[in-house]
Amino acid sequence: MSTEKQILVLGGTVFLSRTIAEHAVARGHQVTVASRGATGAPPEGAEFVTLDRATGDGLDALRGRAFDAVFDVARIPAHIGPVLDALADDAGHWSFVSTISVYKHFDILSEELHEPTAADSTDAALEAYGPSKVVCEQLVRERLGDKAFITRPGLIVGPGDRNDRLGYWPLRFAEGGEVLAPGPRERPVQWIDVDDYADFLLDAADTGEHGTVDAIGAPVEFGAFLDQVGEALVEHGVLSAPPELTWVSQEFLLEQGVNPWSGPDSLGMWVPTPDYDGFQTRPTGPAAAAGFRASDLADTVKRWWHANAEAPHLKAGLSRQKEGEVLAAWHDKPTAEGLAELDAERRFAVPQAETPAYDG
Template identity: 85%
Template sequence: MSTEKQILVLGGTVFLSLAIARHALERGHRVTVASRGTTGEPPEGAEFVKLDRATGEGLDALRGRAFDAVFDVARIPAHVGPVLDALAGNASHWSFVSTISVYKHFDAVSDDLHEPTAADSTDPSLEAYGASKVACEQLVRERLGDKAFITRPGLIVGPADRNDRLGYWPLRFAEGGEVLAPGPRERPVQWIDVDDYASWLLDAADTGEHGTVDAIDEPLGFGAFLDQVGDALTEHGVLAERPDLTWVSQEFLLEQGVNPWSGPDSLGMWVPTPDYDGFQTRPTGPAVAAGFRASRLGDTVRRWWDANAAAPQLKAGLTRQKEGEVLAAWHDAPVGEGLAGLDAERRFAVPRAETPAYDG
């Protein structure tokens, strides 16, 4: 166990920031959680400070206090500057959670970034998300220098993901029957486990890691991904037999109104290929060099199942009724039916990745 430290988590009540606070407490650190307190409860044992970045409420309660490590998941640049003014001078290490949505291109791996928004921008729109995170990164680097560790996650998965992008698949497998799968099988899919991420960020604070790296595990083909989900559930005693997978072309899925990525009528973790192949194949080497170690997918699936098995219910995704309609249409469709009549904007209207770590 590491020496007790003073830890500040800006957020600390939802998903990644909650996991960071929880893991820090388990390591024996003294943890302060600062948030609006409207999206959830901080973990037991943490000090709570009410903080509203939009108004500045709560900053005085933190001003002048010293912290060994600060963790922030903010997305609005105007909410970052005042916190840095109040805390940067007394923070030994600053971990900022950004996003791979800072990159301009998703069809191939590229390091070209969006132009940043203004440092005082308050635009909360999804369209400004990547550019806003670029501006947030710049503010943190300017104030913290080599005390700043900036990580850019892709899809963060785990039991408390409010979008249930990973969770769609173990629950659907457990229900059995014919399962709609988004072809082709070799389509890449990439993620990071929320507990692995939280543990790594705390380790990085201990070792003084700094710089900017992507936060992501090695990609898998979608077929291998679903095979490993099935393996995990079988080994865990959830499945007696594997469900039947029907691989449906992405063109037909889009034509039938199935949405990529997340939300209503979506297939979790699916985005079109090749337009998003770069988004799903970011390099993992820099994160590994900075100390990141990933769980096996089977362990991530089992953690999700154990956390949700008592009352398994998806918060997002494709309904069984919609899935049945699409499967019926697929079986009746003429060979070769696809995207005729759909323009490019309709075919690949996929939102930029939004980090589920953000909790306001």
């Protein structure tokens, strides 16, 4: 158990930032949450300070205060500089949550980054997300030096994910019947559990980790991922047996209007190959060297189910009507054609990438 620290979480009311604040309170730290307060309430036991980074409101309430560790998840470059000016000099450690979307290429494993946007950019468009995070990283490094720890997560899953990317699968399995699965089974998928991530960041603040690492668990095949989700629900007493899966080729899914990743008419955590092959096989060694430890998927699923068990319903994803239509169309395809598509997809294999040295 670490000694009591003064912790500041910029955000602290939604998903990852809220989980960081909750875990910090549970560890006995004095936690301050600073946000607009428009997206939720801070966790019990945390001090709340109103902060609107777009206008600067609230910075005076924080200015001059010393924090042992600061955690920031900002995505707008213009929101970084004023907070650094107000807080960086009196911060013992600064943890900035970036993203693997800073990498320019998703189809291959590459370290090349997007060209950064301007440091004063206020562009919130999705297309600017990666380039904006690149310049946010630069601003934090330049100001904090070896007090800065920058992590680049991939897909973050767990309780509080409003997009139901992981949650689609346990809820769909619990409804029973034939389940549409995105072929091929060998497609890689990576994620990081939100609770594991919060603990990793708090531990890194304790040990003074610095540098830049991808924050992601080891890739697994999609078939193994779905098998483990089903097994976890059986162990948890939600299912009596694993679900019946029907694997459908990605070409057919796209033709039928099924969307990747998240959102309406999507299959959670599914992205096409080869477009995202590099995105789903990021190296895990540097984060492990910095202290990251991943939960078993079964534990992640059980925590997610427990958090949602009182009112289990899908907030996003493929509707049962749409799924039924796609399955019916798939079963109506000529058998030889369907098998040929799956055989073509199975030529894809998870690349074994060399893990770069940890720079923390």
